[in-house]
Amino acid sequence: MKHNLLAIDASTEALSLALHFKGKTFTHFEVCPQQHSQKILPLVDALLSEANCTLKDLDGIAYGRGPGSFTGVRIGVAVAQGLAYSAGLKLHGVSTLQAMAQEALQTQGCDEVISAIDARMGEIYLGHFGKDEQGNAIAKQEEIVVKPDALHDSFNGVNGVGTGWQTYADDAQRLNVSVIDSISLPNALYMLAIGDIAFSNGDTVMAQDAQPHYVRDTVTWKKLPGRE
Known part of the structure; x- marks a missing residue:
């Protein structure tokens, strides 16, 4: 990976964070329904401490933009925005x-x-x-x-x-x-690679422009290629 990134996701029952800094990756993943708002900021602090870095040492933040729980998605986006504001970082929203x-x-x-x-x-x-x-x-x-x-x-x-x-x-x-039963909920660890490409391509936004993606306004499944 080319960039030092923090990734956070709170869009489902799982709360997950991942940090890539100077070639090392640090992660946290737990299933903790309705506890995301209480846990997420202390966990960010713990991950940064483990990596011996600060937000301002990073290149940006990737966040789980949804779809998922409306409340969870909003928590993740709001926290990502707040962190980005505080450190002057750009963001990229990753689909869960x-x-x-x-x-x-x-x-x-x-x-x-x-x-x-x-x-x-x-x-x-x-x-x-x-x-x-x-x-x-x-x-x-x-x-x-x-x-x-x-x-x-x-x-x-x-x-x-x-x-x-x-x-x-x-x-x-x-x-x-x-x-594949072993993969049931999104994990921020796997948002890092997606975020790294996005930051390389300049596909980022300022904190005030970060948006959730609820998907609820799309109601039909298009035919897959070759099945029209």
Whole structure:
């Protein structure tokens, strides 16, 4: 990695942070529903202390932009903005669905991933990702929210990750999704590689321009390439 980055995600039941500084990576991941607002800033301080650095030593912050819990996404974005303001840093928002796909690519050797997060109300947040030339997750379709029983295309054994497929296991089987149960929630560790590319490309924003991405306004699943 070229950049010294902090990554934070509070968009689901999991709270995760990752810090890459001078070639070393420091991480924290825990499932702690409804405790994110109390824990996140002390954990940031602990991670910076462990790495023996300050926010001003960093090149920027990557944050989980969603989709996920509305409250959790807002907490993550607000904390990222506050930290960036205090240190004069720029930010890049990373899709939580992309982060799970990135983990599957890095740890499971996948080439294609369907990420799904349980969106409640009988729906899932869904994203379809492939692999670019550098081996990183790249979106093949627009992220959506959809009722899983409304999906009818077979995914032909494509790997699936996330709580959406675990909650709706019958639909995963019906759609021929090969679920990787070990990857259920987004982990900030896998936002670092995505953030590093974004900072290299200048794909960043100032703190006041950081935005969540709730996905709730998109309601249909487009046909996958070749299945129009």
